[in-house]
Amino acid sequence: MSAYRPDGLDDVFTGTLTEDQPSPAPAQLPSIGFTGWLRWAWRQLTSMRVALLLLMLLAVAAVPGTVWPQRVQSPEKVAAYLVDHPTLGPWLERLGFFGVYSSIWFSAIYLLLFVSLVGCILPRTAVHLRGVRGRPPRTPRRFGRFPAQGQGTADDEPRVVVERAVTVLRRGSRWLPFWPTYRVDTRDEGGGTWSVSAERGYLRETGNLLFHLALVGLLVSVATGQLLHYRGQAIVVQGRGFANAQVDYDTFEQGTAFRPSSLVPFTLRLDDFEAAFDPDTLQSRDFTAHVTLTEPGSDPEPRTIKVNHPLDAGGAKVYLQGNGYAPDLTVRDKAGEVAYAGPVPFLPQDEVYTSRGVVKVPDVSGDQPQVGIIGYLLPTAQEVGDGLWRSVNPQPDDPLLVLSVWSGNLGLDTGVPQNVYQLDESRLTQSVDADDKPVTLYVRPGETVQLPDDLGSLTFEGLPRYVALDLRHDPALPFVLVFALTAFAGLAASLFAPRRRLWLRAAPGVDGPTVVTAAGLARGDDVGLQPELDRVLRATLGTTTADDIPDRTPATPPAATSDSTPDSTRESTP
Amino acid sequence: MNTGDLSTLLVWGAMTALTIALVAYAVDLAAIAERAQRRVPAKASAGAGGGTTTAVATPPGGTSAVGDGRSLRAEGIARTTTYVGIVLLLGAVVTRGLAAGRWPTANMYEFTVVGVLVATTVLAIVQRRRVIAFVGVLVLGIAVLALALGLLVFFVQADAVQPALQSYWLVLHVGVAITATGVFTVAFAASVLQVLQDVREVGPRPADEAARRTDGLRRWVTGPRFGWLQQVPSARELEAQAFRLNAIGFVLWTFTLIGGAIWAEHAWGRYWGWDPKEVGTFVAWVVYAAYLHARTTRGWSGRKAAYFVFVGYAVVLANFSVVNLFVTGKHSYSGL
Structure with a gap:
């Protein structure tokens, strides 16, 4: 079964060139x-x-x-x-x-x-x-059909010539002098004729097989990672913390074989967030989150998270995926009771951080209507027209909140999950002024405004930043990497390592010197084949007969030898 | 004038030099074609009568055959101006990097300039011993077109980059991707030539169904208009040449994929997410993998395998242009 090859593979090494028997019959009916x-x-x-x-x-x-x-x-x-x-x-x-x-x-x-x-x-x-x-394939009877050929004469006995050829072929390359280039085998063909068969470049096939097997490994590791991974997003406001438990995530997704109980309960606190922007183009230049990491059983440690530099915590990686402002607001109802207090993350809409957010105030005292507020935050506000404002810089140099107010039923008790960044306006009415125009409120940090329709008041306490963190755990990552790199190495070897077979036969001359003939075969087009055959022949015969070898070379050069271009084949040491 | 402007000026200079080289190669090609056309009638009749191959083997050794019509002067000009273009481009890339204060492969303009630098360098290496005017015309044509597009459409001022791009992978991943694109460009030219030469070598065949369909192309390519193909190496040699380049390109492309996955893992928190650019890179990789398989499949080697190169190169180009400009994804760094 050594002739196995996938159906349709065109390969000189298993073709009829080296085999005397025909290739296996076509598939049975x-x-x-x-x-x-x-x-x-x-x-x-x-x-x-x-x-x-x-x-x-x-x-x-x-x-x-x-x-x-x-x-x-x-x-x-x-x-x-x-x-x-x-x-x-x-x-x-x-x-x-x-x-x-x-x-x-x-x-x-x-x-x-x-x-x-x-x-x-x-x-x-x-x-x-x-x-x-096994042994290299035995020397074919006729050399006539091979792409590389050579011949010469020697004064020594055929056996001595063959032994010299073995020494030449066994020599290592320049880079690996103790690693034989060729695997060599000699045979006594009878009648005083000796032959050598040599093969190099098992690395080529090894690389090829390694590449394909590594692809299988890659697929298996990716699938394993899919089963065992978890991934979650969490928004953490400056000065506040995050605990690695499923309830603390805003979204959480896991593989079917992942057990949530295996989450390492570390905590993370966002101490400070630095953002740098280009002063002219306003494009982002640097984001750095300064956090305090507390892993179970160890002391709190200050760490930083940057884009391209995730933080390793509890077997997971913590990525900085986004950032923005979370205005700290306090809403009091008509009775003066605090109905809502805390930072509200606003989503940036453009590169100057014009941000949009929604405040939902369901917990009003008595039977007052619930309040919904849609707000726009302008980090550096500039009035561009009558009552028309826009942000001119992403940094909070002159923040302004622009609010519109709704009241009625927020629809939170319907049981349908709601988007925290959207207001369900179906059972709400917008507050309007005497001219039936929507009321717009402008608030700056530290200010308090009265809400329209006697709904209460709102205080803009401060403007902390928040970061959007992405946490991911995938135990298969090292395997994915190793298999990918193995595939790469295998691929390079399979494309660039030359695979060659050389044969040399020394037969006693009729009544003169020993006649030496040689042939070579390579997998794929190999511009280095003929030069290597010439080199081996020269070294075997000694330099005196080398000069006339090219003249005697049969004029059948199917492989490109004369117009060599920078090729990938590596020559071994002469 | 600041360093950024100097860089732009150097790119204009390089484009001028490469345009001159392109014209010189075209003149060389025209001279060969004209010479071949004058010799063709006698041979064309012989070919029609006997149905034998009309290709004439070029003498081995790479020496210029006397009388094949090559214009040594045009070739000399082409080679020298290509070198000048390469030096100017190198200067442009270095000054661009200095002006931006970072490795200059962050947007489409820089990608184009560095890609052209790689393609012309590979061209210069391939042509150093034996000039094939057609490959020069094709590669330089693409190069000049790309530079013009880069200067007129893709251009953005040299500037620092956003945090997501601040990584040494910008050098490795993008640099290798550009190099692969440059290598694929020259390989593509070799494959085009291989197909033309193959059609010509096979010559007129007894008209069967398949032959009749492509008869127009065959008659056109075997006609006097393509007489210059006589100067070109045989289809087999060109196939070997194209394979060597494609193999290098494929290994580099594989590195681009793996390096991109590692970088994505660092920056985006996942190594693979079927982002449009990732899909494009993957599709190109699969097509070139199919090419490597086709080469060793009986009945698919030679001309049919070369068609895979055409598809693969088209995917590489689309992955650069269409995906950058018309599809939104995480790789939207064109700066436009």
């Missing part, structure tokens, strides 16, 4: 019954043609994910698309176009590809391991 049919299907699946087809299918199937919005990345865009395309949308939904990379058809393609890969690589690995342990 599928009339043998179920087993035969299975065998036929398996042979098809592991064939090169099907692998090629699956690769192209994979490339095509990955494209729709950039054409249509994906639910995992932007669910709001998917919702908008479904509203805009009432006919096409539901069909795309059914066919999985809004979740391409977890759809049945995409998974089917890559799983089939990996089955094909395993079915192809495992037998090849077995063949390769046998080949590494």
Whole structure:
């Protein structure tokens, strides 16, 4: 079975050049019954043609994910698309176009590809391991058909010539002098004729197999990571803390095999947040969050989190994903009771941090109406027209809150989850002035304004910043990295390590010197093959006969030898 | 004039030099074509009668064959002005980096300039022993077009970058991606030439169904208009050349993918998220992987495998232009 190769693989090393028997007969007819049919299907699946087809299918199937919005990345865009395309949308939904990379058809393609890969690589690995342990293939009878050839004469006995060739071939390369370049085998062919067969570049096939096996490892580690990971987002306001427990996250997502009880209960406190912006373009230049980390059983430690520099805490990584302002507000109802107090995170809408937020005040005393406030924060406010303000700088140089007030029922008791950044206005009425125009309130830090319609008052206590943190734990990460790097190394070896076979035969001359003939074969186009054969022949025969070798070289140079360009093959030491 | 303006000026200078080189290569190509056209009639009739191959093997050794019509003067000008262009581009990249105070691969303009620098350098290396005018015309045509687009459309002032880009991966990930793109460009030119040469070498065939469909192309390529192909190495040599370059490009592209995943893990908290740019890079990687498989599949090697290179290079270009300009994603750093 050493002739195993996937159906359709065009490979000189297993082709008819080196084998005297014809290649195996085409696949048996599928009339043998179920087993035969299975065998036929398996042979098809592991064939090169099907692998090629699956690769192209994979490339095509990955494209729709950039054409249509994906639910995992932007669910709001998917919702908008479904509203805009009432006919096409539901069909795309059914066919999985809004979740391409977890759809049945995409998974089917890559799983089939990996089955094909395993079915192809495992037998090849077995063949390769046998080949590494075995002897180099015996010298073919005729050299006429090989891409590299050479000949010469020597005064020594054939056996002596062959032994000298073995020494030359066993010599290591310049970089690894003690590592033999070739594996060599000599044979007595009878009648005084001796031959050497040598093979190098097992690294090429090793790299190829390693690359493919590492891809399997990569897929398995990614899948394992999916099962065991967790990921959550939390907003932490300056001066406040966060505890690593599921209730403290704003959103939390976990793999099916993850146990929430295994969360390491560390705490994190945001002490300060620094933001730097370019004075002219106002583009962000630096964000630094200064935090105090308290891991269980150890003292609090000051740490920093920056973009590109996540913090390691309790087996998870903490990423700085966003930041903004959380105006500290106190709302008192008509009776003067505090109905709401605390910082409210506002979402930045543009690069000058014009931020939008919503204050919901359900806990009013008595039977007063509930209050909802929609606010815009302008970190550095500038009046650009009558009652028209805008922010001119992301830094809080002259903050201004612009508020509109609603009252009625916030709808929090309906049981339907609400977005904290949106106000459900269906059962609310907006406060208007005498001219029936919406009331707009302007508040600066430290100021208190009376809410319209006798709803109470609001105090702007201060303007702390907040950070949006992303916490992620994936125990498979090191494996993913190791397999990716292994695949890379294997790929480089499989493309750049030359795989060559050289043969040399020394036969006694009729009544003269020993006649030496040589041939070489390489996998793929190899511009270094003929020079290497010439070098080996020269070194074996001694320099005197070397000069006339090129003239005697048969005029069949199918491989590019004369117009060599910077190629990747590495020559071994002459 | 500050350093940033000097850099822009150097890019204009480089574009001028490369345009001259492009014209010189075109003149060389025209001279070869004209010479070949004059010789063709006799051979064309022989080809039609016997159905034999019309390709003439170029003498090995890389020495200029007397009488193949090459203009040594044009080739000399092309080579020298390419070198001048490379030096000017190198100066432009260095001054751009100094002006911005960082590694200059942060937006589309810088990507274009560095990419052209890599492509022209690879071209200069490939052409150093044996000039193939067609490869020069194709690569320099793409290079000049890219520089013009860069200066007129993609240009942004040299400036510092946002926090997400402040990482040494900007050098590794983006730098390697640009280098891969440059290498793929020259490989693509070699593959185009390989297909043309292959069509020409195969010559007129008995008309079967498949042949009739491509008969127009075949007649066109085997006709006198493409006589200059005689100066070009054989399809087999070109295939080997294209493969070597594509293999280097593919390994670099693989590094781009892995390095990008490591950086994404640091900056965005996930190593892979099917961001449009990631999808584009992945698709290009899969197509070039398919190319490497096709080369070793019986019935798919040669011309058919080269078609994969065309698709792969188209994906690489689309991944740079379309994804940057028309698709929103986490890689929206074009600065436009």
